[in-house]
Amino acid sequence: MKKEKSELLTKIAFNLKRIRVDKNLTIGELSEKSGINKSYLKKIEENNAPRLSISKVIKIASALDVNLRELFT
Numbered sequence: 467m468k469k470e471k472s473e474l475l476t477k478i479a480f481n482l483k484r485i486r487v488d489k490n491l492t493i494g495e496l497s498e499k500s501g502i503n504k505s506y507l508k509k510i511e512e513n514n515a516p517r518l519s520i521s522k523v524i525k526i527a528s529a530l531d532v533n534l535r536e537l538f539t
Contacts, residue, residue: 474535483511502525
């Protein structure tokens, strides 16, 4: 089970950074749009976030203006 979680978090980390860069957003801009701390967003992108709640993923998807599925696949 832990391996599955790790794979999912890795996908989210990769997709978050890819989409953010594609949309020409800085971590700071995404932080302002999502209401999530810059350092926490950086940890997510680096796949070092200790915990990642679905509510934060929803906030990120909304701030990026993408379907939630795009962060998971």
